[in-house]
Amino acid sequence: MEKQVHVSRIGEEFKQEMKKQSQRERFISWAPVGxxxxxxxxxxxxxxGFFSLTNLQNLLKQLAIPLVMSLGLTFVILMxxxxxSAQGLAGFVGAIMALMVVNSKNANNMGFLGILxxxxxxxxxxxxxxxxxxxxxxxxFMVSYAVSSIMQGFAVLSYKGEPALIRDEFFTTMSQGSFLxxxxxxxxxxxxxxxxxxxxxxxxxxxxxxxIGDNEGIAKNIGVNIxxxxxxxxxxxxxxxxxxxxxxxxxxxxxxxxxxxxxxxxAITSVVVGGTSLSGGKxxxxxxxxxxxxxxxxxxxxxxxxxxxxxxxxxxGMIIIAAVAISxxxxxxxxVK
Amino acid sequence: xxxxxxxxxxxxxxxxxxxxxxxxxxxxxxxMRSTASExxxxxxxxxxxxxxxxxxxxxxxxxxxxxxxxxxxxNDINALIAxxxxxxxxxxxxNNSPNIVPIxxxxxxxxxxxxxxWNTPEGVYPMSYKYWVxxxxxxxxxxxxxxxxxxxxxxxTPGKGKICVLEGMLANTANADRxxxxxxxxxxxxxxxxxxxxxxxxxxxxxxxxxxxxxxxxGEDIDGIWCAxxxxxxxxxxxxxxxxxxxxxxxxxxxxTSAAIELVENGxxxxxIANNGWLQGFYACAYAYAAxxxxxxxxxxxxLHRCFLTNGYLVSADTLADYKATFVDSQPQYDPExxxxxxxxxxxxxxx
Numbered sequence: 254m255e256k257q258v259h260v261s262r263i264g265e266e267f268k269q270e271m272k273k274q275s276q277r278e279r280f281i282s283w284a285p286v287g288x289x290x291x292x293x294x295x296x297x298x299x300x301x302g303f304f305s306l307t308n309l310q311n312l313l314k315q316l317a318i319p320l321v322m323s324l325g326l327t328f329v330i331l332m333x334x335x336x337x338s339a340q341g342l343a344g345f346v347g348a349i350m351a352l353m354v355v356n357s358k359n360a361n362n363m364g365f366l367g368i369l370x371x372x373x374x375x376x377x378x379x380x381x382x383x384x385x386x387x388x389x390x391x392x393x394f395m396v397s398y399a400v401s402s403i404m405q406g407f408a409v410l411s412y413k414g415e416p417a418l419i420r421d422e423f424f425t426t427m428s429q430g431s432f433l434x435x436x437x438x439x440x441x442x443x444x445x446x447x448x449x450x451x452x453x454x455x456x457x458x459x460x461x462x463x464x465i466g467d468n469e470g471i472a473k474n475i476g477v478n479i480x481x482x483x484x485x486x487x488x489x490x491x492x493x494x495x496x497x498x499x500x501x502x503x504x505x506x507x508x509x510x511x512x513x514x515x516x517x518x519x520a521i522t523s524v525v526v527g528g529t530s531l532s533g534g535k536x537x538x539x540x541x542x543x544x545x546x547x548x549x550x551x552x553x554x555x556x557x558x559x560x561x562x563x564x565x566x567x568x569x570g571m572i573i574i575a576a577v578a579i580s581x582x583x584x585x586x587x588x589v590k
Numbered sequence: 591x592x593x594x595x596x597x598x599x600x601x602x603x604x605x606x607x608x609x610x611x612x613x614x615x616x617x618x619x620x621x622m623r624s625t626a627s628e629x630x631x632x633x634x635x636x637x638x639x640x641x642x643x644x645x646x647x648x649x650x651x652x653x654x655x656x657x658x659x660x661x662x663x664x665n666d667i668n669a670l671i672a673x674x675x676x677x678x679x680x681x682x683x684x685n686n687s688p689n690i691v692p693i694x695x696x697x698x699x700x701x702x703x704x705x706x707x708w709n710t711p712e713g714v715y716p717m718s719y720k721y722w723v724x725x726x727x728x729x730x731x732x733x734x735x736x737x738x739x740x741x742x743x744x745x746x747t748p749g750k751g752k753i754c755v756l757e758g759m760l761a762n763t764a765n766a767d768r769x770x771x772x773x774x775x776x777x778x779x780x781x782x783x784x785x786x787x788x789x790x791x792x793x794x795x796x797x798x799x800x801x802x803x804x805x806x807x808x809g810e811d812i813d814g815i816w817c818a819x820x821x822x823x824x825x826x827x828x829x830x831x832x833x834x835x836x837x838x839x840x841x842x843x844x845x846x847t848s849a850a851i852e853l854v855e856n857g858x859x860x861x862x863i864a865n866n867g868w869l870q871g872f873y874a875c876a877y878a879y880a881a882x883x884x885x886x887x888x889x890x891x892x893x894l895h896r897c898f899l900t901n902g903y904l905v906s907a908d909t910l911a912d913y914k915a916t917f918v919d920s921q922p923q924y925d926p927e928x929x930x931x932x933x934x935x936x937x938x939x940x941x942x
Contacts, residue, residue, distance in 0.1 A: 302807035311802045357848075405657075409626040415848055429832045505794050506828050507849065510626050511821070514793065556803040562760060562789035 284579045285528050285543040292547065296554040303557050306434070312553055313435055317442040318500050320545040322520040323527075324449045325493025327541045328486045329393070330524050331453075332465040333533025334386075338397040339494045339520070341405030342378055343513035346371045346498025348408040348416070351508025357418035364423070372495030376488055378404060383487025387480045401513075408510040416509035419502060427503045438500050445496065449489075449538040458485055466533025523548045526576045547576055615647060617678035618875050619670055621654040621663055621693075623685055628847045629867050630655070633681060633707075635921075636871025640879070643926050660685050664692045671700045679882055680704035681874035687711045697721045703881040703888075705874035709763070716896045720888055723877045726870060727937065729899045730764045733863045734771025734818070737842040740906050741814050742779050744840055744860040750781040751813030754804050756826065758792045758818040768818050768844065785812065790822045797825030805833055815841040820850035820862055827858045846905060851918070854905055861906035864913065870900055872924045873932040880929065894936050901934035 297304035322339060329336045352358060353367030361367070382400045386393050419425075427437050453459035461482040464472035473479055501512030527544025529536025551572050555565050618637050622630040634653045641649040654670065656663035663685050670678060680702060684690050687709040694714075697704045698721050706716075706725050716722040745751040755772065758765035776782055785808055790797040797817065804812060817823045823843035830836040836858045843850040846864025853859035880886045888896070905913045916922055924931065 302803075305806060307809075308803070308806035311806050314802065315799050357852075409624065409657075413625060413631065415628045415631070418849060418852070428828070501795070504798060504828065505825065506831075507794075507824065509794070511794055515791075515795070552799070553803055556786075556788055556800055557807050559786050562757065562787065565789075 281579075282528065285526065285540060285547065285576070288576050288579060289543055289547050289550065292550050292554070296550065296557070300554045300557040303554055308553070308557070310431065310434060310436060312549055313439040314504075315553060316545055316549045317436070317438040318497055318504065318516070319520055319523055319549060320442040320542065321445050321493050321500065322497050322516050323523040323541045323545045324445055324538055325490045325497075326517075326520050327449065327524050327529060327536075327538050328452075328462055328489055330466075330521070330529055330531060331462050331533055331536065332483065332486060333469070334393040334483075335521065335531075336382075336393055336397040336490060337517050338379065338382055338400040338404070338490075339497065339517050340513045341401035341403065341408065341510070342375055342494050343498040343501060343516060344510035345378075345404040345408040345411070345513075346375045346495050347502035347505075347512035348411045348508040348510060349374065350499060350502050351417040351419050352411060354419060354421040354424065356420055356508075358412065358415070359417075362421075364421070368499055371498060372492070375495030375498060376491035379487045379491030379494065380484070383484050386487075387483050405510055405513075412508065416507045418507045424503050424506070428506060438503065441496065441500065445493065446538065446542055449541075452489070453537050458482065462486060463534055463537075466530075466535075468534070519548060520545075522573060526573060548573070614674065614677055616644075616649045616879075617670065617674045618649055618651045618879075619654055619667070619678055619680045620651065620871060621656065621667055621680065622683045623655065624657055625653065625655045629845050629865055630683065632865075632867025633683065633871035633874075636868040636873075637681065637875050639868065639921065639924065640872045640875040640926060644879075656685050658685060660689050663689055664696070667693055668696050671696060671702055676700040676702055678702055679875060679878035681871060681878070682706045684709040687714075690714055694719050694722050703878040705878050707870055707874065716888070717893065721881075723881045723886075723888055724874075724891075724896045724898065725937070726874065726898055726900050726932065728865050728902050729935070730767030731771040731774070733844050733902055734768030735775050736771070736902075736904050737768075737844060737861055737863060738772045738775035738816055739778075740861040740904065741816055741840060741842050742775065742782055744906075745813045749779055752783045752785050752808070752811055753814045753816055754785050754801075754808070754812055755787040756797055756800060756815060756817040756822055757787065757789045758822070760789050762792075765818055772816055790817075790825070792819055792821055794821050794825040794828075797822035798829050799825075801826045801829035802832075805829065805835070810835065810838075812839050814839060814860070817841045817843055819843055820845040820847040823853060823859055823862070824849050827853055830858070844902075846903065846913075846917075848918075851905060851910070851913070854907065854910055857907070861904055863902040863904050864917065865902050866900065866922075868917070868922050869924065869932055872922075872926075873900075873929070876924075876926040877929060879926070886929070893938060894933065895929070897937040898933040899935045899937055900932050 302308055326336060350367055350371035353361050353363045353370060355362050378400060382396050385391060386396045430437050461477045464477055465479060465482060469479060498512060502508045523544040524541050525531055526547050527540030529540045551569055555569060560568055618641055620633045620637050622633055624630055634651060637651045641651050654666045682693055682704060684706060688711055690706060690710045691714060698719055701721060703721050703723055705723050708727050710725055716725050742749055757769060788800045790800055815826050817826050820843035823841050826841045827836050830839055840860040842860050843862035846862050850859060850862040854862060881888055903913055
């Protein structure tokens with residue numbers, strides 16, 4: 254009788270613990286959304302001009318490039334890897350694209366074909382870097398760093414110090430135009446989000462990526478083609494970097510290597526702030542959307558608040574640490590490296 | 591017999607190597623941060639202009655971009671000294687100030703005459719070295735002041751209005767000096783109000799986003815944007831264009847890139863200052879060559895000729911035609927014999 258009571262108490266405690274854990278997980282999964290809502294309300298109250306139509310358009314415009322970059326990196330991070338090639342590669346795409354459309358440096362006028370060639374070049378480069386990683390068994394971190402340096406060199410060589418100014422009407426329209434008040438570039442980013450969402454949640458590819466990130470050994474044992482899945486992730490990254498190069502050239506109105514600068518680490522930050530685990534297997538593109546929004550809102554509001562540039566980066570860093578601390582799992586048994 | 595043939599062969603090799611070295615043209619090396627910078631490439635163009643003043647085939651120009659890597663800059667120079675056997679002259683825009691010391695030591699040891707621009711550690715100057723001929727820099731305080739005054743006078747009500755300030759990198763000497771110049775101008779123009787001050791880190795994309803945010807906050811209350819460099823000015827104008835405010839809200843730049851010259855031409859920027867890399871590159875080579883050929887003696891040169899400021903070229907609507915005629919439509923012409931020409935003023939007024 255006493256033994257039966259004891260067993261029943263253990264069962265009850267286990268149930269309670271599971272319930273608590275489930276509540277904790279639900280809290281953590283919604284935490285990034287809560288943080289975003291909190292920041293939006295806070296900045297609407299204290300930052301002059303934040304809650305305005307013009308600023309909403311600014312936020313949508315400023316979100317576009319970081320979101321596409323983050324969506325590309327999300328799948329890489331979901332499988333437990335990382336990639337730095339965008340720094341040089343996006344600059345290279347922007348630089349050669351600018352030289353192929355109507356520009357200030359030569360008589361080319363390849364229009365869409367120029368854009369297509371540049372984007373395809375990005376896909377080829379990430380495909381090669383993927384093959385080096387998969388077949389050469391080299392860490393993605395190092396391979397992508399080397400690829401970034403190489404592409405940065407090619408980008409610089411392509412315009413030799415004087416970036417091409419884009420004169421193509423299409424680029425001007427893309428840069429300044431909007432439909433229903435939403436900038437064109439933001440539509441591209443949202444379309445990429447929809448495609449990324451379908452890839453992650455409606456295809457086997459998405460499940461395989463999660464499985465590889467969770468435990469590559471088990472994924473291999475249950476028949477997942479690891480190499481092919483990884484290769485596809487690099488192709489997807491190439492598409493995203495190609496678009497980022499295009500969008501960067503559209504935004505700046507010229508093709509320069511600086512298009513890719515300061516993109517990679519903010520994009521990784523967006524992915525992590527959104528709640529995706531750096532060790533892979535947890536999170537996804539919805540988290541990335543929220544993370545990219547949080548980072549964009551912080552950058553925007555600090556300027557609107559007139560925070561001194563001397564303390565701005567420190568404030569930005571502290572907010573990001575706080576956001577990550579709230580939105581990732583904690584616990585005594587969790588191992589964090 | 592075999593020993594004799596080996597000796598003859600070795601002798602031939604040594605003689606041919608010596609002959610080859612004797613025939614090698616002088617290498618004129620330009621060590622700078624990046625070939626991606628239009629301004630840095632002007633140093634190389636200036637060096638080529640100087641090389642063209644020497645007898646044909648006696649000098650070759652070699653650019654040594656370090657792409658922001660301190661070690662690469664020092665290693666490349668050491669490698670070139672070794673490969674040319676010291677038959678070279680050099681101009682260095684140090685990636686970071688501390689790089690000057692190992693470069694000076696390497697040149698001193700190899701007997702390579704060289705000049706430097708922009709960056710050197712506090713207290714490290716050519717006067718302590720035989721082969722370091724001179725150190726030149728633009729007066730960044732004056733640049734900050736000049737672009738501010740030009741902007742203030744170009745506002746809808748000259749000398750009166752509200753401006754935003756876009757700095758470069760906060761920890762950078764050039765930025766700090768340009769800000770000093772702006773502050774001097776603001777003291778002279780009490781009717782100019784600074785709405786906000788942000789750092790764009792010399793980056794076009796960051797300048798674009800900051801300007802978009804300013805437009806959301808201040809709208810058309812902004813009369814002008816003081817911007818510390820040309821690359822950022824391009825970003826500022828992109829943001830203004832999207833709101834159809836380019837030309838109504840003027841900005842400024844420094845460096846004299848072709849993109850900024852175009853902004854001045856289109857009435858979108860009040861001015862830019864061309865640092866004149868041609869002049870800096872040309873006269874750095876002229877000084878180093880004069881020292882190498884014994885025309886000047888570094889040990890008897892005065893402080894003014896060993897540390898001096900060079901003049902930039904303020905490009906505004908008033909001076910645009912002159913600037914284009916001199917630097918765009920034709921190549922600038924300099925006289926290598928007139929070594930006083932590049933000196934705009936002393937770097938140390940008390941010692942001049």
